[in-house]
Amino acid sequence: MDAENMSKNTPDFFDRLLRRVDIRVGGGGGGGGAEVGKSVSRFLRYHPVNEFEPFFESIGLSPSEYSSFLPRNLMFLNDDHLLLENYYVLCNYGVARNRIGKIYKEARAVFGYDYGVLKSKLQSFQDLGLKQSLVAKVIASSPRLLWGDVDKEFVIVLEKFKKIGITYDWLEEHISIEDSYDWKCMLELVFLLSDLGLSDEQLGELFAQHPPLLLESSGRVTFCLFGLLLKFGSKISDVQTVFLQFPPISVLKFTENLCNCYNFLVEINMPVEEIGKIVGSHSSLLGSCELKSVKSLMSALNCGKNRLCQMVKEDPCLLKKWALGKRVDPLQEQKRVLKVRMMKTEFFSSLGFEEKTNDFEKALKICRGKGVELKERFDCLVNIGFSREEVVEMLKASPQILNQSSDVIEKKVGFFVRDLGYTLSDLRVHPKIISYTIPRLKLRLLMYKWLKEEGAVHPKLALSTLLSSSDDKFVTRYVNSHTEGPEFWERLKKEINSDENI
Numbered sequence: 001m002d003a004e005n006m007s008k009n010t011p012d013f014f015d016r017l018l019r020r021v022d023i024r025v026g027g028g029g030g031g032g033g034a035e036v037g038k039s040v041s042r043f044l045r046y047h048p049v050n051e052f053e054p055f056f057e058s059i060g061l062s063p064s065e066y067s068s069f070l071p072r073n074l075m076f077l078n079d080d081h082l083l084l085e086n087y088y089v090l091c092n093y094g095v096a097r098n099r100i101g102k103i104y105k106e107a108r109a110v111f112g113y114d115y116g117v118l119k120s121k122l123q124s125f126q127d128l129g130l131k132q133s134l135v136a137k138v139i140a141s142s143p144r145l146l147w148g149d150v151d152k153e154f155v156i157v158l159e160k161f162k163k164i165g166i167t168y169d170w171l172e173e174h175i176s177i178e179d180s181y182d183w184k185c186m187l188e189l190v191f192l193l194s195d196l197g198l199s200d201e202q203l204g205e206l207f208a209q210h211p212p213l214l215l216e217s218s219g220r221v222t223f224c225l226f227g228l229l230l231k232f233g234s235k236i237s238d239v240q241t242v243f244l245q246f247p248p249i250s251v252l253k254f255t256e257n258l259c260n261c262y263n264f265l266v267e268i269n270m271p272v273e274e275i276g277k278i279v280g281s282h283s284s285l286l287g288s289c290e291l292k293s294v295k296s297l298m299s300a301l302n303c304g305k306n307r308l309c310q311m312v313k314e315d316p317c318l319l320k321k322w323a324l325g326k327r328v329d330p331l332q333e334q335k336r337v338l339k340v341r342m343m344k345t346e347f348f349s350s351l352g353f354e355e356k357t358n359d360f361e362k363a364l365k366i367c368r369g370k371g372v373e374l375k376e377r378f379d380c381l382v383n384i385g386f387s388r389e390e391v392v393e394m395l396k397a398s399p400q401i402l403n404q405s406s407d408v409i410e411k412k413v414g415f416f417v418r419d420l421g422y423t424l425s426d427l428r429v430h431p432k433i434i435s436y437t438i439p440r441l442k443l444r445l446l447m448y449k450w451l452k453e454e455g456a457v458h459p460k461l462a463l464s465t466l467l468s469s470s471d472d473k474f475v476t477r478y479v480n481s482h483t484e485g486p487e488f489w490e491r492l493k494k495e496i497n498s499d500e501n502i
Contacts, residue, residue, distance in 0.1 A: 049075075050070065050075045051075060051076050051077045052066075052069075052070050052071060052074070052075070052077065053066070053070065055077055056069060056070075056101065056104075058097060058098070059087075059097055059098060059099075059100040059101040059104065060097075060098040060099060060100065060101030060102060061101035061104065061105065065101070065105060066101075069104070069108070082111065082112055082113065082114065082115075083111045083112075085115060086110060086111045086112075086113055086118050087100060087111065089118045089119055089122070090103065090118070093122055093132065093135075093136055094132060094133060094136040095136050095139065095140050096140070096177070099140045099177055102140065102143060103139065103140065103143040103146070105143075106143040106144060106180075107143035107144055107146050107147055109147065110143070110146045110147075118146070121146055121150075122135060122139075124149075124150050125138070125139075125145075125150070128150070128155065128158060129158075129168065130158075130168055131168065131172065133172060134168055134171060134172040137172060137175055137177055138171075138175065140177040141175055141176065141177050141178075141179055141180055141181055142180060142181045142183065145183075151183070153183055153184045153187065154183050156187060157183045157184075157186060157187045160187060160190055161190075163200055164190065164200040164201075164203040164204040164207070165200065165201065165203075165204025165205075165208070166204060166207055166208075170207075170208065170211075174211040174215060175215060176215075179215070180218075181215070181218050182218035182220075183218075185218040185219050185220060185223075186214055186215075186218050186219045188219075189214060189219035189222055189223060190203065190214075192223070192226065193206075193243065196236065196239060196240050196243070197236070197240050198240065198243065198244070202244065206243060206244070206246065209246075209248075210246050210248075210251070212250045212251050212252070213243075213246065213251050216250065216251055216252055217252075221251045221252050221255060222251050224255060225251060225254065225255045225258070226239060228255065228258060228259065229242060229258075229279070229283060232262060232275070232276060232279040232280070232283075233275075233276030233277075233279060233280055234279060234280045234283060235280060238280045238281070238283060239283075241283075241284070242283045242284055242287070245284050246284070247284060247287065247288045249287075249288065253290075254287035254288070255287070257286065257287050257288065257289055257290055257291075258279075258283065258286050258287045260290070260291060261286035261287075261289060261291055261319065262275065262279065262286070264291050264294060265278065265312065267294045267305070268294055268305045268306075268308045268309045268312070269305055269306070269309055270309045270312065270313070274313055278312070278313075278316050281316075282316045282317075282319075285316065285317065285319060285320065286319065288320075289319050289320060289322075289323050290323055290324045291319060291322055291323060291324070292322055292323070292324055292328070294308070297322055297328065300328040300329075300330065301328060301330055301331050302330040302331060303331055307331075313368070314368060314369065341364070343370055343371030343372075344364055344367065344371055344374065345364070346371060347371040347374050347375055347378075348360060348363050348364065351378070351388075351392050351395070352392060353392075353396075359396045362399060363395060363396070363399040366399045366400050366403070367399050367400070367402050367403060368403050369402070369403070374402050376406055377402045377404065377405070377406055377409060378391060378395075378402065380406040380409050380410060381394070381401075381409065384409075384410065384413050384424070385424050386424060386427075386428065390428050393428070394427075394428060394431035395431075397431050397432070398431040398432040398434070398435060400432075400435045401431055401432070401434040401435050403435070404434070404435070409434060411438065412433075412434055412436075412438055412441065413427065413434065415438060415441065415442070416433065416441065416445075420445050420446070420449065422445075422463075426463060429463075430462070430463045430464045432464065432467075432468075433463055433464075433467060436467055439496050439497070440467065441467070442496050443489075443492060443493060443496055444466050444467055444474065445463075445466065445467075446492055447474075447478070447479060447485075447488070447489055447492060448461065448466055448478065450488055450492075451478060451479075451481065451482060451485065454482055454484075456478075456481045456482040456485065457478055457481060466478075475489065
């Protein structure tokens with residue numbers, strides 16, 4: 001059986017052997033085969049073969065891999081009893097002969113085990129509840145588990161897998177003897193996702209639906225994806241959503257797509273802050289899209305980078321339509337612009353804005369979004385407690401307040417009124433406040449609140465003054481007015497940044 005296996009799985013060895021044999025075949029008679037046989041026999045009589053060469057090749061090692069393994073003082077396999085003994089133990093256990101080479105290369109000491117030792121080690125895996133067929137796959141893919149006693153980390157991994165619902169049948173179905181596994185790395189990934197807020201049940205469902213998240217490069221690709229999402233500015237809650245809604249593609253492909261989409265957004269000159277928003281809110285979309293190049297899209301749409309950038313900012317879901325393999329038609333630019341302008345015109349006219357006035361043109365130019373979206377945000381402000389007339393006046397002063405979703409508007413107003421104690425009247429007088437980011441609002445106004453309590457500043461400073469100045473000016477003019485101001489400012493900044501990343 002072994003001779004047959006070696007004869008079928010050692011093409012390099014026989015090729016080298018035949019090149020060294022002097023084969024002389026006489027003309028005619030059909031005796032060529034016999035002459036070849038005689039030539040080979042004659043050559044081997046005076047040039048004995050090192051049997052370890054075809055053996056190592058037959059178990060899956062290339063000449064460059066096994067050259068350093070060839071024993072110096074042995075030529076015949078029968079002279080290395082322990083090598084053959086442990087080789088037969090693995091064969092009889094169910095490990096494919098051409099996979100034993102990987103075990104030899106990564107755990108060579110196994111082939112020096114005394115009689116019965118390797119069998120005992122294999123049995124110890126079965127004592128953990130693993131079937132023999134699964135043990136054969138595990139050791140073929142992770143030979144180092146055969147070193148020493150049963151690996152404690154491997155046992156912990158199995159216990160954790162069992163806790164989250166990963167069965168041994170699932171492992172046997174999805175691990176591949178073509179790959180190598182770092183069980184400690186996979187365990188760390190499970191703990192990371194647990195810390196992210198995923199329950200054991202959610203983890204089990206996640207890996208059942210997407211085995212590569214755990215098994216592809218032992219979870220290292222998933223670690224990279226996690227790091228990239230945080231680097232791109234995603235919050236922990238956003239990252240959790242990405243994994244809970246992971247699309248049916250490999251994690252490596254998802255990560256590549258995400259990086260390519262990020263590069264796409266950079267190439268169309270999108271501001272860093274806008275890129276962060278889109279990556280944070282549309283990570284699953286970006287990871288699922290294999291985009292066309294910027295150059296080919298500009299050609300297909302008949303537009304420039306600025307137009308592309310504006311389109312993506314207004315509707316990131318357009319990226320799905322720009323994936324490779326999908327037809328992209330040129331923009332009917334004039335028709336589209338006129339339609340958008342008409343919808344905005346109808347909206348602002350319904351509020352009492354007069355066409356061709358400065359207020360009208362200013363609002364039309366600054367406000368982004370469809371007419372329906374602008375109305376929804378307008379209604380949100382009315383529902384919060386402002387009168388319709390008050391919102392119109394606010395828009396005339398600061399139309400950019402409608403460039404935010406209703407959720408964001410509600411959150412900002414709620415913080416301003418509920419947490420800081422200001423009134424809607426204060427917002428009505430200074431509507432631009434709604435357009436500032438929540439971290440900026442928190443930092444400036446909480447700092448001002450503390451300074452007022454300490455008696456370090458005038459108690460009735462204009463909100464617009466507090467929020468519009470640069471950080472440097474704010475620190476110089478207000479923070480430094482109290483000896484403990486800089487320390488409180490830095491502590492407050494850290495707390496706010498920490499809250500925003502949760």
